[in-house]
Amino acid sequence: MRIVDIRHGFGTYVGNLSLEPLIDGIAFRAAVHHHQGAASLHELMEVREALEAGLIGTVAASLPTEDLAELKRLVDTMEQEARQHDAIRPETDRAFHLSLYRALGNHLLSEVLDAFWAALHQVRAELGDVHTDPRTTWAQHRALVEALEAKDGARAVETMHRHFDDLRARLAMD
Template identity: 50%
Template sequence: MAARDLQERIKRLIIDRRLASGAPLPTEPELMEHLGASRNSVREALKGLQAMGIVEIRHGFGTYVGAMSLAPMIEGLAFRTVAGHYRGEDTLLQLVQLREAVETGLVSRLAGRVPEGDLVELDALVDRMEEQAARGGDGIADTDRAFHATLYRGLDNALLGEVMAAFWDAFHRVHTDLGGAPQDPLVTCRQHREIVDAVRSGDAIRAEEAIREHFGNIRARVSTTGTQDPHRCHNERV
């Protein structure tokens, strides 16, 4: 009763005081008095808000308004996918399809509208990706993530970009946790190059096709990922 209520009241406090991300919240004793609850209840409420990214707690320093990033969503999506996977569901494939559906829709809108500066940056990222592929593939995942982030920057909508990045993160994290088959770096590089070229040419159909082929490659890898016993890979992050 009280706990749920406390969370709402703390949220209202943030709204009412127009607190921006990073702004300090009252200390625990202050919140205790302001909310008329015990320390324990206040802390439990804060823990819940922390899990939602609304609040950020720094030991020995204070409590602050959180970045409200989509990190909690990534957490939830990833766990949901891993848990479902181990119970024999096709959750990982669904996650890939989610990304594919959304990204094909977005890229056709992007075709021909990406600023030249971003296109140059994308080219550079693919260059780096090829370089990393030649050296064994170290750090290629980060480059891949940067590629997608840069691509969707042209949409001029921070939220949209964040959501795309969140889906990418969730997929990547689950895939590595589950010990999925690594991608062929050369094929991946070629596909990314094609995406840049297609977007630059302004051909929406071709861009969509390029994304679809890229995801077709990913889907193939996912399908080969069998259900492993979780006890066998205890370094996984869930």
């Protein structure tokens, strides 16, 4: 579980207590089941969607100004990446989703959400899955920020579901 860090000649220390073993386990399970013909990528995406869509309405009601400003900055970065490189860097997308739920103040929740984000992206990369059109991805993130700025929880929930539509459609084609 990587909780204990043994350093030969120095001693035994408590590790950083990361969820990396969970990420690796989820990704490994999803990849194996995918190769066996199971809908494991779809299931992994559904878990992530349920978590994010279930929380976004709460975020919309109480998003601090500084977090909204950070989300806008990240959306601007996504736009630049989409236009200049025809791709959105995974680090930018990950930062967006981490920033989205920071205001809830629940570190475990943030780590679990990030674990599912990382596992899904790890499996997609291992399977050679490429990202959807970066301009579409950028527009979906921008629409989510606009819903949050309007404090429209229902629109934010709907926008979050639409954010997963392209991935859901592509997984259905596999």
